[in-house]
Amino acid sequence: MRLRHLAAIGAAVAMGLSASPMTSTAQAAPTDSGDLTILSTTDIHGHVFNWDYFKDAAFADSTKGSSSAPLGMSRVSTIVKDVRAQRGADSVVTLDNGDILQGTPLTYLAAKQPDTLASEDVMARAFNLIGYDAVNTGNHEFNYGLGRLDSFAKQLKAPLLAANVVDTATGKPLDGATTMLTRTVAGHQVKVGVVGVTTPGSAVWDKANLDGKVDFLDPVTTADQYAASLRAAGADVVVVLAHMGLDETNPSPIYKNLPENAATSIAQKVHGVDVVIDGHTHQDVVSTVVDGASGHKVLITQPDYWARSVSDVRIPLSFASGKAAVNYGSVATWATAKYTRDVAEDSSFASDPVLATDHKATVSYVNSVVAKSTTAMSTEKSMVEDTPILDFIGSVEARTVADKLKGTKYEGIPVIAQVSPFSRTASFPQGDVKIKDIAGLYVFDNTLAGIELTGAQLRDYLEYSARYFRQVSPGATVNPAPQADGGDTQAVVDGKTIWDYNYDAVTGVTYSIDISKPVGQRILGLSWQGKPVTDDQKFIMAINNYRMNGGGGYPHVTSAPVVWNEILEIRQLLIDSASKAGTIDPKDFFVKDWFLTTTGETWPAGDGTTPTPTPTNPGTPSKPGEPSQPGKPSQPGKPSQPGKPSQPGRPGLPHTGV
Missing domain, CATH: 3.90.780.10 (5'-Nucleotidase, C-terminal domain)
Structure with missing residues (x-):
């Protein structure tokens, strides 16, 4: 696999200093304060459009929890465009937290029958059209092997990150570890450092694809190392993309004594971090605030899975001293959720010939x-x-x-x-x-x-x-x-x-x-x-x-x-x-x-027949839910899951797949 790892952290930071393609050339007169915006998604699992390929119909309109719809990247595009237009594109950073390449028949065809689709990678195309600035690696990125991941990375314009996923031959990150983005807020340049880490559970769930090729390091210590390097290189704000959920009570080790989920620990123990974007568990948790290692509050935010929401984080900055200073006293108010159910589809995104052709081909496939x-x-x-x-x-x-x-x-x-x-x-x-x-x-x-x-x-x-x-x-x-x-x-x-x-x-x-x-x-x-x-x-x-x-x-x-x-x-x-x-x-x-x-019946009955089992209550409806494999499966996915196939959950779908 082609290595896109960083030869040295300093080189990586230097490479990232250029402004995003979304940055405007217009310069407003500097003022003493302004907001940096961080928009994020996670666990999209191939949901480019509001379409359920398993039912061959649009997802029904709903405002209820995990069934919220309409959904999909075509509506994420609307949200991102609106925010950029309202606040100025050069003050907005757009990030995704992984679990992209698995979850729908569309992503299945892209991996297994690519000749049935357009020549361009469908998921890279969708991300490039929206204009993401950095993308993290989720556990479901490994489901189809490193070749599929590399194909996506080559066509993705944004850097693909995963600092704790290292090539066993070199000991260096398989793809990117960090990126440094330059934004303009209130007429001042602001450097935004981004670190990506992912759950070590992939070493277990996709052992057949990864064993002997890559290894997974402790995401907490790895994020701490790279966050410090970004701060040393001048980052004013540091964001950690953590493809994992909040810490669990009494967690069982998943790999090398590491837990599956450690987003809380990252927020509490990584020096210099301001925002942790978590995912993997297919939850909609807009704001969790913890005490960080650097003496200030740290925000954790998880967007809803399957492109159901965008986390909108506005970080207030002061420039009174000539350098960007974060107002940590207001961390609890930084994050809000923008739900795709509340906006219309971006017509220019939806009519893109590559995406439209691939969607049509997938619909034809599933109806065979x-x-x-x-x-x-x-x-x-x-x-x-x-x-x-x-x-x-x-x-x-x-x-x-x-x-x-x-x-x-x-x-x-x-x-x-x-x-x-x-x-x-x-x-x-x-x-x-x-x-x-x-x-x-x-x-x-x-x-x-x-x-x-x-x-x-x-x-x-x-x-x-x-x-x-x-x-x-x-x-x-x-x-x-x-x-x-x-x-x-x-x-x-x-x-x-x-x-x-x-x-x-x-x-x-x-x-x-x-x-x-x-x-x-x-x-x-x-x-x-x-x-x-x-x-x-x-x-x-x-x-x-x-x-x-x-x-x-x-x-x-x-x-x-x-x-x-x-x-x-x-x-x-x-x-x-x-x-x-x-x-x-x-x-x-x-x-x-x-x-x-519930009364002890079992095989064999005295007369050689199967005993009558305890009845279930037909008057109590089963909760349909959706497959979510965090490991899954959305694996889940916990499709994800799952969790949620989201993996196998999984949906994150856990958390696969399962």
Whole structure:
């Protein structure tokens, strides 16, 4: 990969001293005070337009939290243009905080089938049209490998940053570490230093793409080092782009004893920083103020994901002493959110021939028919009951791995599969099933692998997955809504919500989950072909790369023997399988493997039949939400996530993908 790292910090700073292309040549008479504006976005995940490719329709107008719409870069462009016109382009800095290259069928085609799109990189084109001044590297930038990232970086006019992502051969940043921008505020030149760091979780989630090629350093100490260098080079204001969320309570290390999220620590411990722009967790947190290491307050701001908002930070500056001085007494009032739902689309951006052509090509792609379904299938209740649509995924995964193991020493070992309910709204219609339907079911760009587990390890795995459910009273009716909405799913454990993409069902074995019992005692009747699973029994688990590499923190999987891994994309395997069969019929793959209970029922029943599981409450609606993988998946994404595919969340979509 072409290295765009900085040979020396001083050289990087010197290179960045030139004014942005947006800087006006007109000079106003100097005054003693004025505002520097920092506009920022994060976790855009390929949402150039207000278009849901999975539904082949515009996102419905909404002002509600994570479903806010209209959204997209075409409206971000309107906001940026308006602010520049109102305040003077030469006083405005425009930044993005990463998770750009994954999240929609548009970004999938750009990475995997670029010949179907225009020759110019679609995401670089969108960023260049708006005129960003610097762009950070998110975890989902690594999903398609370093070649895809490098192609984007070459066509992006703004510097691409990630100070803590270093080339293992040189020990230097893979792309850029910092940039220095010169702006004019109240007739005075102001130097704005920008540092970019990203979550070290990518070393785990995209190990196959990164292992041996790049390493991830501590983002806090790295940001502190580069912020000091920018101050020494004359920066009046320092901004850290941190592709990670606020610090978590009792965080688990994600890589080399580093946490996934450390934006709070960056604001508190990095000397000389004024503003931290965070992201990755797909939250809309306009203003968080903490005490910084340099004796003044520091602002943390996170724009809403999928280009739903722009964080508008106005930093008051005084020039009474001849040099820019920040008014830190007003930090709590610096940030406001400008929502894309409140503005019209920028017509010149939307009519750009490259973007318009690529959007049209993507719409055509997702409407390609791949098979016919004999019946309608939905994921609506897939988190609380075994459903045919999830078994469709599991059957393709298990069959693929079993076929690949033929002729090896692993042939004959039972193959099982883990499947997560990424979406509560995905469905297959009766009749034509299109690519958009399968893509809406499997929203993250995960790949498939096979690992070996013992029966004891499988039980641990399932018990860990069952943390997803809130403990209820014996005999209670299960409410499929999230705990935050009064339901029994998406339980909050140690202060952290377990999102849908981090709940796994396993096909190929039978079991029940008694959520009236404490975690660790919930998995009942774990059997294979009607016989109890023994501790030393061997299984091959078909598993996605996010989970295998540690996404979600599942036990045993990161150290389990990998028996097969050809890095085949699960979504494409689903498309190919459906296309080859021509028909999707639940009788070909659906087997009821598991159910929830609150009264101890499990397999096998005394008469050899499956017992009746505890009913769910159909009167309590599931919260649709959106896939968010922070790791995800938007990975999530926590698509992101996720979190949010945003990654796999992920959406940040976590936080992938998942």
